[in-house]
Amino acid sequence: MKRIPTIEDVARKASLSISTVSLVINNKKNVSDKTREKVKKAIDELGYHPHRGARGLASSLTGNIGFILSHDHFSLAEPFYTKIFLGAEFAARDLNYYVLLTTVSGQKRPKNGIPRFLLERNVDGIIIAGKVSEQLVTSIEQFDIPIVLIDYTFPRKDLSNVCIDNTGGVRLAVRHLVEQGYTDIGFVGGDLEHPSIRERLSAYRATLEESGLPVDEKIISTGEADTGHENGFSAIARMHKGNRLPAAIFAANDAMAIGCMQYLKSVSQRIPEDVAVVGFDDIEMSSHVEPGLTTVRVFKEEMGKLGVKRLVEMIKSKTNTIVSVRVPVQFMVRESTVVQHLPDEGLRAAPAGAIY
Amino acid sequence: MKRIPTIEDVARKASLSISTVSLVINNKKNVSDKTREKVKKAIDELGYHPHRGARGLASSLTGNIGFILSHDHFSLAEPFYTKIFLGAEFAARDLNYYVLLTTVSGQKRPKNGIPRFLLERNVDGIIIAGKVSEQLVTSIEQFDIPIVLIDYTFPRKDLSNVCIDNTGGVRLAVRHLVEQGYTDIGFVGGDLEHPSIRERLSAYRATLEESGLPVDEKIISTGEADTGHENGFSAIARMHKGNRLPAAIFAANDAMAIGCMQYLKSVSQRIPEDVAVVGFDDIEMSSHVEPGLTTVRVFKEEMGKLGVKRLVEMIKSKTNTIVSVRVPVQFMVRESTVVQHLPDEGLRAAPAGAIY
DNA sequence: GTGAAAGCGCTAACAT
């Protein structure tokens, strides 16, 4: 195959030194316009592209971003974090970075769990999406590399992060139920270790109180192990068997909301006539279930993009100012909370609002 | 932060030269057992990891794999290719590679469209998933780097590939319909440029003939621009308006099958009592629509894994033997083709059969 | 079996 031109070929062709060429490549000042043009011309004619690895060695900047996901999240059928990753990938490409993805198991001691791209110095910064152990983050911090968390925070660790406006979203959801005339509104949560779930629970409580409605612990379920739809199913089943089925349910995410709907259907409760259901996240499936699930849309790709943008700023500026970005949400009214029927579109088209 | 140990530190600690250390790191022969142990001990004690970039510079092996996806595929709501990517990523990690993802637009001239990781020599091999232009592949071939195609092939270009057993899958699907007593079976296809769709169409024709059934061009729709569910909707609508609604439909993928179901519901045709529907792919949604869609499951993650495995073999062996892998499929019977009712599970759990 | 030395392609002082 054709020989790949190096910086030396460019220098020779332009009758200049390689350092001058390097200055041009890196857009440094102190190069005369004439020289700059000459170099650019040579680069063009040769079809030259700087070698990533060599650049990295010399500058200790790899042009890569590490993306860490807990294995649990990765295996979820619902591509919530996959969407975040894709958004990150998209923004990274725009900024001329590549994203190296890896997953970590939630359990193992972090010592063996340090991602290879860190050990091998193959990334300039780290994005962590979703829940990971504090230990892992502590050991990553040793590497003295910018870190941005997406959809997670630590109580005792201040790190740049991109999070959902959970409080605002819950407020929209609960107020919507109140406006529809519901006063008996239950909560189905899951793993309270996740700060998003915690925030959603307290916002639920706060909004009920703001609205002058009672908070009844009998219709608040939080003991579940995770946030899959089975938990929604079992949580509302428990309320039902305890003869305390609320008139409306706010579930802390769509998966659990769909689990609730599943149970309600199985016991022939009509949605929303007998029980209204609201979720959170707006996962793909929520617009496809019947009735369509009213929920709070989270802009997942956008979160990934924001995370990368912030990370790249940190990498380039070489400062570690902590920045917390709170991403706004959008309330999506569908049929699971509104008795009057919308025109039947059958299976709805893919949700609008692609971010790109 | 703590200084990162280099190969020199290891050599010093083991009282050996860096070249000997390098031999051990790379598992080369001609090193005495005693020396090998000494080096390993030093590596352990220092917590040494070779620097990716430096290795790459010296050996011209980056440890990265490039993954190319057409932008169209990437933006699809349905994560068919996303699944393939995730499978690839998983296998790559196992083999100590990282995957660099990029998308290419289907249209643009490939000259500007050559992925950056190729220009910058940042990958050791390339995976291409789905349909891309032949031009693009031709220009990638210039880089003299192993290539594996996933779910695509070119008539005039012999490249290693991992493809679906389309013929086998269609045969299962159509025979199933025949066994259920259907004799009037239509076909809804899409973009015939994709070899998978072409194969599915010819297998459909062949299976009908094998079964002694007539092939009626009036209930074969192939003119559509792509393979989204709108095409399924419009294709079957056209048959219906032409007074030639078949008793069963084989759609070339699940998205179009779901589009068919959507239309059938909108004109109050019962599924499967009035019209049975079979799809292909087994996308997530197919087990969630009502009735559940009978379809041919494609092991998407598995395809990604196989692609990477093959690619890494090619990289390591430095030979370019063409290998075509045909991945078997699995037939999934659900309610869209079987009149007798299965017990109602409400919304079914996530499809079984995770690959990992 | 082990070591010395060259060099992969580039950046970054430092000189000029």
Add this chain to the structure above:
DNA sequence: ATGTTAGCGCTTTCAC
């Protein structure tokens, strides 16, 4: 404003 030079951390001949 441009050139010289010394590495970055490793692999890889080639001696010994």
